[in-house]
Amino acid sequence: MIESLTFILLGLILLYFGGEGLVRGSSALALRLGLTPLVVGLTVVAFGTSAPELVVSIQAAMDDQGAIAMGNVLGSNALNVGLILGLTALICPLKVQLQILRIDAPIMVGVSLMAGLMMHDLYISRMEGGLLVGGLVAYLVFTVIYAKKVKPLPAVEAEFAEALPSPKGSVGRDVLFVVGGLVLLVAGSRFMVDGAVSLARLYGISEAVIGLTIVAAGTSMPELVTCVVAALKKEPDIALGNIIGSNIFNILGILGGAALVKPLNAGGIQMTDIYVVIAFSVILVPIMKTGHKLARWEGVLLLTAYAGYMVWLWPKE
Structure with a gap:
């Protein structure tokens, strides 16, 4: 048990610092290329x-651990909205000001429904993975074009500009952050998957549950840090943008990318897990479309709903 937990802890540390390095380096390179802080x-x-x-999901797919790969994506999306967004709203009630986010929320629901249809047989083929990745490319093109056209409020522009420090040092330094971040991510994913599989076998817990809980929580640490910091700085659009963008990428890029590497066979995942992810996505649409605040009491409801899902999840073993 100690060895398994040590592997998971070491994996978490490497994944966190790897993700930080990748975001810092890639953001600086993107700004140098002339992209706006908003984009x-x-x-x-x-x-x-x-x-x-x-x-982590690609590593799991390569190791024939499809339940961990799929559970990681589903668990991360549920955690992003239920736990992270709920906690963020408790710190600072969220009101969306950026129009593009009101468009992205229905897109998130759409891709969640599409993934749900693909996962009805708990199997995602390479062809389906290719369709998801193709959807990601289309989404990226749309976001860049629309974000350049939209006229955000000065306060929103200031939010994103403040959150992204000006590039410092040379391009080589930025590239080093990217490469170093990727190396740490790959190493961390190896430790995380090995530790999670070992722990699951030790206690007789399915790999699906481990993926939906421990692995999902560990890989979602960057989103948690980003959103909590944004909430403390009273920057709601950054917090919401991060969660919505991450959830879309998790389905299109991660689920699709992992299936392209190796078709995913996810025995142990239940349709209820998929329904929960869709439900958490749907919750955000009326908030985004109307521009209403995500109040503290709504944050409490999200946290309660996520806690209830966790309570339901574990005893089924």
Whole structure:
């Protein structure tokens, strides 16, 4: 048990610092290329914080641990909204000001429904993975084009500009952060998957449950840090943009990318797990479309719903 927990802890540490390095380096390179802080925040940062989920799921797919790969994505998406967004709303009630986020929320629901249809047989083929990755490319193109056209409020522009420090040092330094971050992510994913599988076998817990809980929580640490910091600074659009962007990327990029590497066979995942992810996505749509605040009491409801899901999840073994 101690060895398994040590592997998981070491994996978490490497994944966290690897994700930080990748986001810092890639964000600086994107700004040097002339992308606006808004575009960088909605794409590079949002997707960069999902890098741990990406490498862990790909590693799991290569090891024929499809339940961990799929559970990681589903668990991360549920945790992002239920736990992270709920906690963020407790710190600072969230009101969306950026129009593009009101478009992205329905997109998140759409890709969640599409993934749900693909996962009805708990199997994702390479062809389905290719469709998901193709959807990610289309989403990226749309986001960059629309974000350049949209006229955000000065306060929103200031949010994203403040959250992304100006590039310092040379391009080589930024590249080093990216490469170093990737190396740490790959190493961390190896430790995380090995530790999670070992722990599951030791206690007779299914790999699906381990993926939905421990692995998902560990790989979602970058999103948690980003959103809590944004809430403390009263920057709601960054927090919401990070969660929505990450959830979309988790489904299209991570689930699709892992299936492209190796088709995913996820025995142990239940349709209820998929329904929960879709439900958490749907919750955000009326908030985004109306521009209403995500109040503290709503944050409590999200946290309660997520806690209830965790309570339901574990005893089924």
